[in-house]
Amino acid sequence: MPKPKLIITNVGNTLWRKVFKTDPNHDSKRLWNEIKNKELEELCQISPEINSLTKFNLDGTEKLVFITTNTSDSIACGEAITEYYQDLGFSAEKIIIENLKNTKQKTEFEKGISEYVDTLINTITKYTYSHDKYINVTSGFRSLIPYATIIGTVFKCHIFYLYEFSTYLKLLPPFPIDLNTEIFREHDEFFQKLDNDLIEKEKAMKEFGGYENLQKLIPEILWEEDGMIYLTNFGRILWRKFDSENPLALISKDVEKALNKSDELRIFLRKFLRGEGESDHHLHTYNGKAKCWKFPAENWRIFYIEEPGQPIKVAQILKHDDYEKYIKEPRDETKLQYKPIRIKI
Template identity: 25%
Template sequence: MRKILCTVGTSLLTNCRREGGENQEEFFLLSFIEKKGEALASAETNSLSRILEPGDQIVFLYSQTREGKICADTLQSYYEKKGVKSRIKEIDNLSYAHSTFATRGLKSLIDTLIEEIRLSRRQDIMPVINATGGFKAEIAYATLVGLIFKVPVYYIHEVFQDVIAMPSLPVDWDPSLFVEYGDFFNWISSEFRRKEKVARRLKELPGEINLFLEEDEEGYITLSPAGTVYYEAFCDLQREADKVMISDRALAYYKRLDSTVQQTFRRLLKRLAIEQVRKSYSRRVDTSDCLDYPFSRGTKERIFFYDDGEQVYICELARHGDNYEELLQKGVKRENYRNFEEMKL
């Protein structure tokens, strides 16, 4: 079963008017679809006629405009009569007002798409994005959401009038910037921040972070639409990385630490549980068959671990100036660690 997340434009009204139909009541628009056929009636019906499969359901995402609501209502009624389970959802601030469209409308669209994708997966339903209808910018950002969240995206090519399918790619994006500076991204996303406050914090951070930020019309700095996509994908990675297996030795060492150092280790373990982070920030040392993490951070805390493709196993926790140098010299061998228990992060 699939759930098609379909952006809605106003081509149904435009095409109807072009044929001399000025009446915008649902009855007349439904009659127009029947008369012209799905391929000619609107961008949405045209694309859905090519991709809709038995058992699919549709969510029509429409702009905060009168025309968008009319088209979404009509499309829902049309497909409900065909026996296709459908519902509509308004996208806040997605309107013809330029200021709110750029800074808030697109982010509302992104938030809604991600919310529906997460809901679908919890329900064991495959999400699919049909990005044919709506503003051009909607198509671009809906496509970005699909690529990052591994959701197939469909749209009708304007010139060839054929469906272009972009399958979910088996390629992982690099979350290292969000992992390294997660505290900042959590802070900037939690509420609107004044430009002056953000500028003070950015002085200590790499310039690439600015690529994910924008200033709104009131002088607040927020995540840009693209920044929102990447940040929400990072949040999903964090939610999935919720546990590791820890050896009795590592756990005993952890319990002897004060609460501040324990919190530091928990943050590192949370990051380590993300596969892309393990690949980017771990190294193999000559004396061990475990990996050493993190090798590129200016931190005293270190972790010796391995993974079997399903679980991450923590053999030793260490600190420079304490036990790290000794462990590094004698080596950390997997065969010496047999007793592990689950540690929730």
């Protein structure tokens, strides 16, 4: 059975300009009331977003995500287009890039680009195994296209666009490239910290064994400014790809012992991290702190703990007979000791 499609579309202000010209009162409800009764053919003439998605031949099963800049006209267009597709029965949502505004300040623009990169990656990785992924670069802020293209390439997404008044979409399939990300595995904790903060240059030099080795990563992955080191946008893309394909999990000592004894368990742990199976399986007699993940056609059960902003904790992986014994005793899996591990999925 084919996967449903995730389609991410950048939204510009063309729809507003076509309907209201230069009217500065950017109200999405006004725009929605203007377009909701228009014929599809007319909508395709005034909205590059609707036109390109129509040429894509949607069937109603797609997940649609519309990304707008933090400008009143783009937001109005994004809200009206989102409501249009929701009214048709689609699963559709709008995301605003808060830091991407009308500005000529370089630092503010770079903040906006970084937020766009993060948002696009987070959206893609959320649906990594459940959907086929498409990025629509027909419309929106033109400066975002190179970043969307790079991210699409790295994360194996289809990219498509409709050029001007062309009748046919240009569809670029995922590029078959594999990037060497061993640098991230070798310096895992360093890049985890760098993903959320800046790091002093001296600490970075110590991490990589001197200034000369650090310089090899500048300017492609890292950048130095005022004695501080941070990830470049391209470096962040590569790091997030590594992180999504090798998610960090915390495993108990029991799970560590079990994984060392059985390759089969690693297969089920990968399936679990990919979201296969049934989450939060209800147990009538269980008195513990963990949730239970079930694989319907298999005997394995995984007991796990989810905490906001933290790697998932895997407390136990048990076969049916062992798990029947396990749930009969009171448990507090939060008090177990856990060890970080990367699992390639």
